[in-house]
């Protein structure tokens with residue numbers, strides 16, 4: 001073989017390797033339409049224009065990541081699936097003739113009040129159970145919904161943005177707003193906890209899942225939590241685990257919440273400056289899903305669940321609740 005032939009061979013080999021790499025790379029199973037490179041241009045209803053600025057887009061993505069994606073994970077090969085990926089939800093809500101405001105309004109309404117009545121995805125409710133209720137600042141929620149409206153979350157273009165975003169070191173801008181940071185950390189914890197609970201119930205049923213409603217097992221990986229050296233705990237006036245008994249200060253806020261709820265009001269979180277640290281309290285509400293372990297023993301809680309609860313928590317006070325009641329509070333401690 002002369003040198004020229006050798007070179008042609010090597011070039012051929014390199015070409016083949018490249019092709020294989022390209023093909024493998026093109027088959028990213030973490031994306032919805034893996035392997036098939038069909039770029040279906042989505043049918044956009046007339047009048048759909050992008051309105052969010054680059055900064056708003058980034059903020060929305062950060063909010064979605066910490067509040068929604070732990071359950072509505074965009075990465076298809078994620079361990080356990082506890083909810084449909086967000087692009088599936090978008091596909092159901094993004095009908096041909098939907099108007100921007102209606103789309104946003106419906107997503108916001110559902111998150112504010114997840115229920116079978118409002119659901120347009122009966123299959124998802126059947127497979128995963130009704131989404132747990134989380135509380136959000138309404139403007140943040142609207143921003144997330146706008147983002148979902150504006151971006152085709154199933155497209156390769158969006159996955160490129162998402163991959164780039166995930167690998168970006170997170171930066172913060174502007175002045176420190178402890179209420180927002182604390183809420184973000186509390187919601188991140190709640191959504192991680194909710195995910196674990198749903199997965200455990202799916203795998204073992206409620207009786208076997210009783211050990212999974214526990215924040216102590218959670219590891220805070222959130223960049224905000226790291227930055228503020230934050231800790232999160234949940235406390236209650238009627239704890240299941242005595243370690244979660246609220247102290248005087250916490251009890252006072254729980255009383256305030258309960259009184260306000262009785263009048264149909266929702267008070268703001270309580271933020272207290274303690275000199276070297278800030279404490280933030282956020283109410284924790286029950287919804288239907290919680291009642292299988294925190295509801296009425298003879299009505300909502302299965303006998304097998306009840307037996308396990310009694311065995312693990314002989315001093316349990318955390319039952320007898322109904323929907324939309326104050327179950328306790330999140331206490332987020334942030335170092336200054």
Ligand code: HEC
Nearest residue numbers: 067068071083119120121124125128129130131191194195
């Ligand atoms: C703890 C897990 C969890 C988190 C966190 C979560 N969801 Fe869900 N969500 C679910 C589950 C489970 C379903 C499927 C059952 C259902 O439809 O209620 C769902 C369904 C939905 C639906 C479809 C409703 C329908 O049935 O028509 C919307 C819309 C939705 N979620 C929006 C959001 C948004 C927006 C966020 C973040 C702000 C979010 N979710 C965070 C678990 C979660």
Ligand code: HEC
Nearest residue numbers: 132209210213214234236239240241244285290293318328
């Ligand atoms: C599968 C059973 C189960 C479900 C469902 C469940 N919990 Fe729990 N919950 C428990 C157990 C067990 C504990 C005690 C955990 C511990 O040892 O810290 C607990 C503890 C808590 C605490 C801490 C205070 C305390 O009582 O010790 C709060 C707050 C709480 N749950 C809220 C909720 C809310 C809100 C929901 C619904 C979104 C929910 N739980 C759903 C079983 C459950």
